[in-house]
Amino acid sequence: MALTGVEIFKLLPKTNCKKCGFPTCLAFAMKLAQRQASLDACPDVSEEAKKILGEASAPPIRPITFGTGDKAVKMGEETVLFRHEKKFVNPTVFALEIKDTEADDVIEAKINDVVTSEINRVGQLLRVDSICITNESGDAGKFAALAEKVAQKAPDVPVIVATESPEAAEAAIKPFSGKNAILYGVTDANADKMVEIAKANKAIVGAKADGLEALSALTEKIKSTGVEDIVMDSGARKASELLEHNTYIRRAALKKSFKPLGYPVINFVQRDDSMFEALIAGLGVTKYASIVVLSSAEKWKNLALFTLRQNIYTDPQVPMQVEQKIYKIGEPTPDSPLIITTNFSLTYFIVSGEVENAKVPAYLAVMDCEGLSVLTAWAAGKFTGSKIANFIKESGIENEINHRELIIPGYVAILSGAIEEKLEGWKVTVGPREANALPAFLRSRAA
Amino acid sequence: MAFVAPKETFAGKVFPVTIGTENEQTFGGENTLPFHAFEGEVPNRPLIAYEIQDVPPEDWPETVRKVYDAVGDDPVKWAKFCQDELKAKAIALRLIGTHPDNKDLSADDAAKTVSDVLGAVNVPLIILGSNHVEKDSEVLVKVAEVAKGKNCVIGKAQEANYKTIAAAAMANGHKLIAMSELDINLSKQLNILITQMGFEKERLITDPMCSALGYGLEYTYSVMERIRLAALAQNDPVMQPPMMADVGMYVWKIKETQASEETLPEWGGLEERAIMWEAMTASSLMLSGAEFLVMRHPKAVELVERFVDELMG
Numbered sequence: 103m104a105l106t107g108v109e110i111f112k113l114l115p116k117t118n119c120k121k122c123g124f125p126t127c128l129a130f131a132m133k134l135a136q137r138q139a140s141l142d143a144c145p146d147v148s149e150e151a152k153k154i155l156g157e158a159s160a161p162p163i164r165p166i167t168f169g170t171g172d173k174a175v176k177m178g179e180e181t182v183l184f185r186h187e188k189k190f191v192n193p194t195v196f197a198l199e200i201k202d203t204e205a206d207d208v209i210e211a212k213i214n215d216v217v218t219s220e221i222n223r224v225g226q227l228l229r230v231d232s233i234c235i236t237n238e239s240g241d242a243g244k245f246a247a248l249a250e251k252v253a254q255k256a257p258d259v260p261v262i263v264a265t266e267s268p269e270a271a272e273a274a275i276k277p278f279s280g281k282n283a284i285l286y287g288v289t290d291a292n293a294d295k296m297v298e299i300a301k302a303n304k305a306i307v308g309a310k311a312d313g314l315e316a317l318s319a320l321t322e323k324i325k326s327t328g329v330e331d332i333v334m335d336s337g338a339r340k341a342s343e344l345l346e347h348n349t350y351i352r353r354a355a356l357k358k359s360f361k362p363l364g365y366p367v368i369n370f371v372q373r374d375d376s377m378f379e380a381l382i383a384g385l386g387v388t389k390y391a392s393i394v395v396l397s398s399a400e401k402w403k404n405l406a407l408f409t410l411r412q413n414i415y416t417d418p419q420v421p422m423q424v425e426q427k428i429y430k431i432g433e434p435t436p437d438s439p440l441i442i443t444t445n446f447s448l449t450y451f452i453v454s455g456e457v458e459n460a461k462v463p464a465y466l467a468v469m470d471c472e473g474l475s476v477l478t479a480w481a482a483g484k485f486t487g488s489k490i491a492n493f494i495k496e497s498g499i500e501n502e503i504n505h506r507e508l509i510i511p512g513y514v515a516i517l518s519g520a521i522e523e524k525l526e527g528w529k530v531t532v533g534p535r536e537a538n539a540l541p542a543f544l545r546s547r548a549a
Numbered sequence: 550m551a552f553v554a555p556k557e558t559f560a561g562k563v564f565p566v567t568i569g570t571e572n573e574q575t576f577g578g579e580n581t582l583p584f585h586a587f588e589g590e591v592p593n594r595p596l597i598a599y600e601i602q603d604v605p606p607e608d609w610p611e612t613v614r615k616v617y618d619a620v621g622d623d624p625v626k627w628a629k630f631c632q633d634e635l636k637a638k639a640i641a642l643r644l645i646g647t648h649p650d651n652k653d654l655s656a657d658d659a660a661k662t663v664s665d666v667l668g669a670v671n672v673p674l675i676i677l678g679s680n681h682v683e684k685d686s687e688v689l690v691k692v693a694e695v696a697k698g699k700n701c702v703i704g705k706a707q708e709a710n711y712k713t714i715a716a717a718a719m720a721n722g723h724k725l726i727a728m729s730e731l732d733i734n735l736s737k738q739l740n741i742l743i744t745q746m747g748f749e750k751e752r753l754i755t756d757p758m759c760s761a762l763g764y765g766l767e768y769t770y771s772v773m774e775r776i777r778l779a780a781l782a783q784n785d786p787v788m789q790p791p792m793m794a795d796v797g798m799y800v801w802k803i804k805e806t807q808a809s810e811e812t813l814p815e816w817g818g819l820e821e822r823a824i825m826w827e828a829m830t831a832s833s834l835m836l837s838g839a840e841f842l843v844m845r846h847p848k849a850v851e852l853v854e855r856f857v858d859e860l861m862g
């Protein structure tokens with residue numbers, strides 16, 4: 103837990119020398135407590151005080167970057183238990199497990215699933231972030247061969263090397279040395295050797311224990327060797343255990359400042375039935391997992407999981423929004439229809455999708471309403487006749503089209519008079535209420 | 550530093566609600582967050598009801614409509630199919646045909662359907678209107694009478710029509726769904742208004758309004774979490790009825806449950822995707838507090854029941 107001003111004051115030199123820019127050490131301490139000043143400003147603070155204050159001010163769940171380059175992902179840094187309190191920070195990482203006992207074609211197909219998993223949803227690029235290679239065979243040579251193949255075919259994808267054998271770890275971690283990989287399978291029994299291998303290859307340590315007490319002891323032990331970056335597996339596999347452990351870990355870190363559990367969590371959710379596995383993975387997404395390891399990555403499953411992750415990790419205060427502008431759908435000509443909507447991502451995504459479906463080229467005018475949906479924006483006074491008129495005039499669309507007709511959403515039919523009044527020479531046409539009626543509506547007009 | 554489990558216990562508790570007469574079902578009753586049996590009591594599973602309609606499911610997408618091909622033309626056959634073949638624990642009959650934009654069926658038509666269905670099945674029945682504020686207050690009053698003594702759930706009462714519907718539910722011994730639109734304050738206010746009429750809060754079910762995965766799920770998810778925290782941590786009795794998620798209706802109208810793999814190859818197979826969508830919406834909302842769900846696809850129901858098994862086991 104963060105220290106109070108008085109607690110911090112006790113650790114300062116108490117000379118009131120003003121070098122920090124504050125009149126007294128106490129004033130400086132108060133600012134530090136509010137995180138409005140940095141300890142560096144005091145030149146005389148002792149090393150011991152620095153250490154204590156540094157630890158107290160560290161985020162309760164350690165931020166860790168997994169992988170390097172464009173495909174690196176961030177984990178940890180979470181600050182709340184419930185998303186309405188504040189945005190969840192770093193979205194759950196999806197990792198696809200590949201076992202070294204799987205047939206070559208299966209391995210290739212899985213690597214391909216990961217490499218081609220990227221899709222765009224509501225303007226965000228989403229993908230299966232990582233590959234987890236598992237030493238199922240127990241054979242170090244086989245494991246190293248799999249590692250080699252993954253490194254070659256999926257060069258930038260962050261990798262988890264999963265084995266409890268130091269020999270296998272040593273052999274397979276090589277291609278990922280220096281790439282912020284995770285060496286998972288570090289237990290109380292093998293910690294000494296495994297931590298050395300992780301250190302030598304600049305890998306994150308993936309600690310594995312049976313239960314939260316053992317896990318706490320293990321992370322402390324690992325930390326005492328100078329390792330800072332750890333991800334944790336409590337051994338939970340069943341849904342009830344995953345929920346219990348993940349909840350206790352998050353609470354212990356945030357509410358009790360319990361440092362031994364202040365690291366990102368990895369959940370293994372593999373099941374025989376892929377659909378059922380997706381639900382367990384969903385539990386990880388909603389309930390505090392930083393990494394979820396899957397056994398398969400079908401496109402339909404990815405879409406559902408990506409969407410859930412996107413929903414849970416959006417900012418509860420700021421709706422997702424798109425840029426205000428006139429979007430061209432298809433290749434519109436000066437005679438193509440002009441349609442207006444608001445800039446809430448979801449609204450834009452649905453409406454533009456349906457206009458595309460219609461296969462009628464069109465201009466889609468997307469107006470900035472602070473990311474609110476059509477009806478919400480209307481109710482909030484942000485989607486009004488005069489604001490729409492201004493937006494249309496200022497957009498310059500009048501120079502691009504021959505006609506003067508604006509199609510508005512059916513739910514705000516009531517606005518048509520007000521718009522016509524403010525937009526001289528224009529005619530307003532009320533479209534259908536639901537966007538899925540747009541294709542039929544646009545096609546019947548084009549015919 | 551030794552680990553001590555940071556358990557949290559609460560003063561408040563969710564009311565248990567029991568519905569039906571012969572094969573009663575109870576949901577709610579927990580004094581802890583969803584499935585947190587490790588620190589509180591979770592006496593009951595969430596209840597999933599199969600949705601059926603008074604008119605054929607013409608606007609249901611192919612993936613789910615085909616399940617009911619042989620029975621969808623008759624609500625009685627449909628209900629029996631759900632009970633006998635699908636082993637439904639409860640059935641939710643939506644009187645969508647009464648909507649003026651649908652078949653505009655009369656309250657009497659609806660009453661007949663309800664009494665036929667009640668005669669044919671013995672699992673608890675949930676009777677839902679068409680969500681047309683005026684028409685529902687006519688239709689639901691009538692069907693509540695027909696179902697008198699059957700301990701059904703009647704819904705949904707909204708701010709604009711709760712008076713007549715709540716009075717009818719009260720007079721005929723039913724439970725009542727109170728629906729507001731994704732706002733904890735509106736939800737609380739409606740529950741207060743209904744209880745001020747003399748309707749017992751222990752007989753209410755709160756519907757904070759559902760939304761599908763990808764289509765506002767996060768709003769429903771967070772409103773549910775907030776309502777549940779108000780019930781448990783603030784021990785606010787008006788927020789203590791169990792919560793409903795009307796999943797099927799919201800899921801089976803969006804594109805992800807309809808677009809073919811040919812048109813959108815990057816979305817993968819339609820069958821799995823659509824079922825996944827309903828199951829994932831339901832399981833996520835259970836984790837945020839829903840303990841009474843209305844769903845459509847048997848495979849999705851099966852998956853979610855299995856999910857509950859693993860969470861409660």
Ligand code: B12
Nearest residue numbers: 421443449474475476477478481482510511533534536537
């Ligand atoms: C989620 C929500 C919110 C969220 C905001 C989410 C957001 N980013 O907009 C929050 C909680 C912040 C909110 C706030 C408010 N809300 Co609100 N909100 C909703 C809710 C539940 C869903 C809105 C939504 O996301 N819809 C989905 C999007 C995709 O819909 P859409 O943009 O309308 O697009 C559809 C169609 O319009 C059409 N379409 C869109 N563009 C076009 C264009 C053309 C040409 C065509 C043909 C079709 C078309 O396609 C889409 C899909 O079919 C609705 C109730 C409901 N079920 O609709 C109430 C609702 C919109 N809100 C309402 C109100 C009153 C408000 C508030 C003023 C008061 C309040 N209750 O707090 C505030 C105002 C906000 C502010 N001051 O900042 C009312 C509006 C009443 C009315 N009829 O005017 C509603 C209807 C609820 C109600 N019945 O009370 N709200």
Ligand code: SF4
Nearest residue numbers: 118119120122127144
């Ligand atoms: S510089 Fe350090 S010692 Fe000097 S007043 Fe500031 S806090 Fe105190």
